[in-house]
Amino acid sequence: MSIAWYPGHMAKTRNRHQSMLKSIDVILWMVDARAPFSTLDPTLKKTFNNKPFLIVINKKDLVKASYLDAVKARFAEQGMPAVMIRAYKAQDVKALIKTAERMQSNRRKIGGLRVSILGVPNTGKSTLINQLAGKSTQPVANTPGITKALRWVETPYGSILDTPGILWPKIEDVEVGLKMAILGSIKDTMIPYGAAIDLLMDRLYTHPESKLKALYPGLEPLAILEKIAVDEGFKTAHSFDEMALYQRLLKDYRSGHFGKVPLDD
Numbered sequence: 001m002s003i004a005w006y007p008g009h010m011a012k013t014r015n016r017h018q019s020m021l022k023s024i025d026v027i028l029w030m031v032d033a034r035a036p037f038s039t040l041d042p043t044l045k046k047t048f049n050n051k052p053f054l055i056v057i058n059k060k061d062l063v064k065a066s067y068l069d070a071v072k073a074r075f076a077e078q079g080m081p082a083v084m085i086r087a088y089k090a091q092d093v094k095a096l097i098k099t100a101e102r103m104q105s106n107r108r109k110i111g112g113l114r115v116s117i118l119g120v121p122n123t124g125k126s127t128l129i130n131q132l133a134g135k136s137t138q139p140v141a142n143t144p145g146i147t148k149a150l151r152w153v154e155t156p157y158g159s160i161l162d163t164p165g166i167l168w169p170k171i172e173d174v175e176v177g178l179k180m181a182i183l184g185s186i187k188d189t190m191i192p193y194g195a196a197i198d199l200l201m202d203r204l205y206t207h208p209e210s211k212l213k214a215l216y217p218g219l220e221p222l223a224i225l226e227k228i229a230v231d232e233g234f235k236t237a238h239s240f241d242e243m244a245l246y247q248r249l250l251k252d253y254r255s256g257h258f259g260k261v262p263l264d265d
């Protein structure tokens with residue numbers, strides 16, 4: 001089983017971004033702090049043609065700082081600079097722009113900063129742009145595929161190119177696909193719910209930062225699922241709405257209800 005959700009606009013975005021490189025100083029490559037390695041599209045870097053890029057680890061509020069320090073060190077070992085932010089925080093995004101400015105080549109400094117933001121769906125690209133623009137120019141929502149077209153947005157900090165979230169054509173690693181499904185980077189109707197919930201429950205049951213065991217003391221994962229289903233009315237003597245149970249679990253994980261539990265080690 002692998003995830004095959006690669007709408008036409010994703011291929012188009014990839015190509016159009018590459019054709020616009022001449023007018024871009026620095027590429028901001030956004031990943032999700034809860035799965036910074038799995039949400040890094042391995043096929044993207046070669047399309048940058050040596051343009052400077054910065055990995056932007058967004059949603060840092062959802063994991064511990066010590067985890068992200070280790071992540072950043074691992075990226076650094078691969079020669080990839082990274083910063084951690086909360087896209088809705090003015091101070092974080094201003095610091096990010098400062099870093100991008102330092103990466104801009106001198107020759108180009110006259111015209112002001114021009115950066116693009118790329119990344120898998122739902123990582124917070126448009127949220128960052130709205131914060132820089134000081135207003136909601138770009139639609140934002142906690143579901144993938146919100147931004148539909150590439151668009152330059154003028155901000156006091158420079159011109160920022162918003163792009164639709166992109167996946168890669170063949171996500172070979174099943175776990176990578178499942179993690180992106182858990183994080184909301186894959187369209188709801190394409191999520192293999194059973195496998196995604198298995199992975200999530202396993203993670204929540206074993207990770208030291210997880211509150212799952214404290215919330216449901218003495219219960220094994222299956223018994224916990226059963227308890228939530230009954231308590232929430234998803235399961236009765238006559239019916240079992242599995243989908244409602246799965247969607248509730250994903251929603252609770254995404255909101256941080258179970259603690260600061262990353263999906264990548």
Ligand SMILES: Nc1nc2c(ncn2[C@@H]2O[C@H](COP(=O)(O)OP(=O)(O)OP(=O)(O)O)[C@@H](O)[C@H]2O)c(=O)[nH]1
Pocket residue numbers: 058059060061062085086087088120121122123124125126127128139140141142143144145146147148163164165166
């Ligand atoms: N907790 C947390 N949530 C964030 C942060 N930044 C953005 N979000 C949320 O993430 C969701 C996706 O944000 P968007 O800005 O629409 O993401 P996007 O990358 O533009 O998504 P697409 O256009 O679909 O590719 C929204 O619910 C945001 O509120 C952050 O720093 N922390």
Ligand SMILES: [Mg+2]
Pocket residue numbers: 125126127139140146147163164165
């Ligand atoms: Mg967007």
